[in-house]
Amino acid sequence: MRHTRTLLAVAAATSLALTACAPGGGGDDAADEDGPIKVGIIADLTGATGDVGTPYAAGEEAYVKWLNENGGIDGREIDATVTDYAYDVPTAERVYKEYVNDGVVAVMGWGTGDSEALKSRVSADELPFMSASYAEPLTDPEEAPYNFVVAPTYSDQARVGLNWIAEDGKSSEVALFHNDSPFGLAPVADAQEWAADLDLNVEPYAMPAGSTNYTGLLSQAKKQGAKYIMIQNVSSPAALVAKDIKAQGLDMQIVCLNWCADELFIDTAGAEAAEGHVLVQPFAPVSAEQPGHDEVNAYLEENGSSLEEEGLHFAQGWYTMHAMAEGIRAAVEEGDLSGAGIKEALETMGAIDTGGVVGAGEIEFSADSHRGSTGTGIYQVEGGEMAPVELGATP
Template sequence: MRVPLRTLALTTSVVMGATACSGSAITGGEDTDDGTIPIGIIADRTGSTADVGSIYNDGMLAYIDWLNAEGGIEGHEIDAQSEDYAYEVPEAEDLYRRYTADGVVAVQGWGTGDTEALRGNVSADEIPFMSASYSEELTDPEESPYNFVVAPTYSDQMRVALDHIVAEDDAEEVAVFHHDSPFGTAPVGDGADWIDEQDYDLGYESYAMPDDTANFVGMLTQAEDQGASHIVIQNVSSPAAQVAQDLAEQDMDMRIVCLNWCADELFVTTAGEDAAEGHLFVQPFAPPEAQRPGHAEPAAYLEDQGGSLEEEGLHFTQGWYTMHVMAEGMRELVANDEEVTGPTLREALEDLEVDTGGVIGTGTVSFSADSHRGSTSTGIYEVSSGHLDEVAADVEPGQSGE
């Protein structure tokens, strides 16, 4: 069973948010106001992506709790307000306005729709914004000067998936099942463009997945009629697991390739070991069972809480290290006795390499003034007897992943 970190999340929302109204940016010197670094967090804990969103939020809040207990950033604690927006863009916009009114110096967001909707505000307000969206549109500093993407984009993940499918099986048809939202459609067009650029002889059709359906047998029948051998899924774990169950129950011969948000342990446990067997994951974040050096600190934290990283899963470390990347930018400023503000944090992040101990891609996240794409490398995993077996490491678009 997972540790009930919901308690931590709710406590963090109240306790850490209690002093954020000061909105005081800090410096590395002694003459500070309350000495904290205020940030806002927009989380999905009850909406349509809450199955993974709550775990990600737990990881982010746990990192802040751990960091502050370790003395913060050169003695300065992160003061975080974390609130649920239930995957509703208007609610995310309201939270953002509230956070900026409270004087936060940065925001951690969640979904593609809300992240893209807030992009103009973020730029105008000069607020560095990271989120769990890996939309390629967010990586160009000319268009999104204050958005930072820590992992390979959804489009890069799709390119890697298509490369691997072609190299592995010489497939003729691919179906893409996607969440019916900007998150879901983010890599679909780029996948079609990649097939053209690489001159792949590959059919490619996309299908929007409704939220209110008991099963996906109808869509699978359409994909089967298309002649698809593979189904790339751009969605979260629960609906993807239902697709796997439907495939098994209908005895259909198609292989799932999950991108980041359904490529996890939750897919396996929800689908069941037999239904999950043999399906593929394109996953930039190493799962706990890969035992990368970067797993040690979150694992130790959870053990102190009476739980384990294996129980929480890879999305916990995804939230943990996304917050870590932002915090390292803050650390650089404080260590150099510079004020932590939105503009200075942006500059620090653009000139920083952050070691994630092998958790994200090759292990290093780095941005520049020319690109806010922090990593282009991902792992490929296969479900085998309930485990996530690594098929290939550090794969980038244009490589086969074999």
């Protein structure tokens, strides 16, 4: 596996031997029935979302290593290159171009900004693209024919969270704190529309990057009358919100969506500050003890770690890579290892088993929808753990 941490490093590496790749993906190496199968990974290891991007990318890498150690795909190894784009969209675009020149058959992306910026290019290049963005437009094959979304969308997660809030019934006012980026904004309009049908009011508040506290935003939310703070951001800033709520003695409950609904949020906030907050998380935490965790944990224990140490985002990266690898496997079996062949395989191969880790346990795409799953877990922090409230919740 080629492993590059910066754009300069990957540029130096790929300048030595670039392979021309016509639209359709693949290049000469993909056509070689005995050669490695190239996949490009765009990761955030050092940028604004690196706290969750690092374990996610580690899970992707680990899956590739595990797969290769277990015979690869029809005897062929996956040759994966990992590049840190530091959450910078222009860097992602340059890295993507280098991957295309290098002859990859598929790309694993990261953020909403880069996924949306690249969707027309991956379509033109016919390269299947899976990322850690669950923005709803990426599930529409007419708008993004080569993008595949393995988990419930951010909008579906927000809808599930708002359903829980409506049932909990402490207040009709909801403050939606969000990352100040396309990722953060992705579910806002859909959440507001859904909330109106539930007689709730959602007011969005952008969370300034690099803030050391969010007392100002909480003051605005208090004036709104909000008792619920839905958060569309990563774990570290969400943990600061929890600490501020605790420090000020505010009667507010956090409802975290995917990227702050994790063990890192609890550990960073501290068990006392995190206690009672609600986490909408489509990927089962380690405490859920799903069968799909066993394979990941066995690999980690052989390498001196454990899933408890690495966290749920590691398994998230593992099973996203697993979904793409299964599409590649099906394309190889059909004798068409091209981008178009992988796309067709993903749309027609049926359910991809994740042993209960993703959504309701399976990922399944079709030619009409690239939304791989709709079910998500709802958890509540109890004694420093993610205790299940409802599994497989859908809007």
